[in-house]
Amino acid sequence: MRRPKSRAARKQQKNTEFQEIEILNEWIESQKPESGSNPLAIDPLKSKSPIGRIVDPESGVVSFSRYAGARKFYELPISKRTKNGLERGGFKKMTDIQVASLPHALCGRDILGAAKTGSGKTLAFVIPVLEKLHRERWGPEDGVGSIIISPTRELAGQLFDVLKTVGKYHTFSAGLLIGGRKDVDVEKERVNELNILICTPGRLLQHMDETPNFDCSQLQVLVLDEADRILDIGFKKTLNAIVSQLPKRRQTLLFSATQTKSVQDLASLSLKDPEYISVHEKADTATPNRLQQTAMIVPLEQKLDMLWSFIKAHLKSKILVFLSSCKEVKFVFEAFKKLRPGIPLKCLHGRMKQEIRLGIYSQFCESRSVLFSTDVASRGLDFNKAVDWVVQVDCPEDVASYIHRVGRTARYLSGGRSVLFLMPSEMKMLEKLQAAKVPIQFIKANTKRLEPVSSLLSALLVKYPDMQQLAQRAFITYLRSIYIQKDKEIFDVTKLPIDDYSASLGLPMTPKVRFLNQKKKSKIESEKSTIIESETFDGENESAVAKEELLVEDVKDNKEDKDFLLKDAPDLGEGNATETGDIMPATRVLKKKKLKINVHRPVGTRVVFDEEGNTQAPLAMLAEKTSGEIQLDQDKKNEYYKKMREELKQVDKEDKVLERQRLREKRMKKKMKLKKGQREDDDEDEDEYISGSEGEGEADANKKRKRSKIYFHSDSDSDGEKGENEADPAGINAGSISLEEQEQLALKLLNSMHS
């Protein structure tokens, strides 16, 4: 609403607004819905029935229309400014959560609101915030009137956009206070002038602690979006510290798709007779009706093959892929980008710089692409153009997390699909989801269209040594993520086929995982004692037992894989069928010596061809066929792996020598340039490198590789490599040049620069 130019017109506008506020207050007060009532259960108003203040022409008696049960925004007691904002945003009819909660929220009640993902909870709190401050005639001199807290920065940014749309015609000042921004000092200067703060918990507390005279004593409305997450253990301390600095007399609105009713959780917020509004509590499903959900068994070592095949089969879709750690996201993004699937790739995780995160988020909103993400994108985000698929490569930590992840698709009136990869040991999750009213169908993967990538990944790791470190980190952080999960019924790190998993990432050797060894050790200890008790312990040492355990897991895996691969499965492609398959057992039986293998399984790290030129799994070449059974001698297998390891070590060594030589030459060139008074600006942002997109040229990729290689090199120097250098300088010197040669090279360079 534009400010009138003349004084008289401004006065007139003020008076009109005063009158409007008076009417709104009377309307709200006189038609208050009964506490505990559900406005959704009340009939809608008849069409063409009068709205607002109604004066009987004959008796002159004043009455107000009922707003509990209203289905359209204009039927609510809200200001013209908000109505205009809603109209501008294209919002006319209310969603169920808005119908149920707005009448209670507008009359000042505390709300604990739960509704499915994508059902319009944002407007259910943005409108009451604007209206409360409007009716209180809040101005710049009044300071902070409302605080809206969001668990993630992207979500906070999105809420800010909604507030800007609906609040466009109001005169309040609002600010987005989120971590990762460098301009905290500028924020500190302005924060006291802001009326509405949208913030993440950490940044808000930082202002409370550090900003002089930061004052929230007049706060009217506190909102927690994704409330269960903010009340969760991770934010608990911060939230308690924040709430302790807020006035007790205020309205509090809590919203989430998965709401907490735990008295303990809510006690710190000191809610006053809150309205529990759960519009979909009695619904048949906990997720949106237009969402088609599927789950399938994917053994750990085949997850990347399956993901790659899935992406290749859906090149025209917008796909959101969830992985459990930043390092995994980085690795899969970098590796797949180099393999060029034919669709732009993006990645999002908490370790990226804020500007880049926001950039990636808005790019994904706009275009068809694949976004690899951690749970940072799992809650609240409303990607502008609908997401077609949500793919959960790593199992979510619990049912709530699953619901939020899949909720990034099928929002408001649109449809969407999701697929969950479950390892055989995670099948319990399927039961939990079904028990929580998640209509998820179990399907068999179409392995006919499975395109193995592990061999390509090993080649990548040889070609780009910095990728090896990314793969190692991904490997370790994934195992750690399983290790630290609370739900041990689902997540058991000891059941993971770690050698096969490591090979599937293209790693030549399984990295050592300290916490895993400790866990194994304690497990073995307990197993040992059981065996001793039953007097059958044959005297093998611990490491032999541990090795045995892993080898035996191999055997079982192969059997399972054979089933997995041979089943006649429905299509994984766009129009996939949804036949229910058998659930494979996750338990593993101890066995020894001869290993049965599935020769078709892509377990190797390189492609091997048979005499007819068909690709073969490397181990298949060593297998013997006896009476239809394919068997592999353990010694042969070990020998094969030993040979592979040695080959890779050799290649790795050569690569390192070359790399050191290249770096030395580069340093020399730099020195020369410096001498000439020239400066090189090679300070690059690592995050930028991480978040590039698919389709970059080879030259560009090389440039990036070089940059990150320096980082990789110094990093590895501090680990194992340093020792190697010190112990064996000959390895380095073999590829190096003498001081004389270096001087000659420098002179040549200088001459070429002069000419």
Ligand SMILES: Nc1ncnc2c1ncn2[C@@H]1O[C@H](COP(=O)(O)OP(=O)(O)OP(=O)(O)O)[C@@H](O)[C@H]1O
């Ligand atoms: N009354 C309405 N009319 C039309 N569109 C609406 C209405 N309310 C919300 N929307 C749209 O529905 C989509 C989902 O809304 P919103 O993001 O508020 O959902 P949510 O319930 O908060 O989801 P989540 O639980 O994932 O956070 C948005 O694109 C929003 O613009």
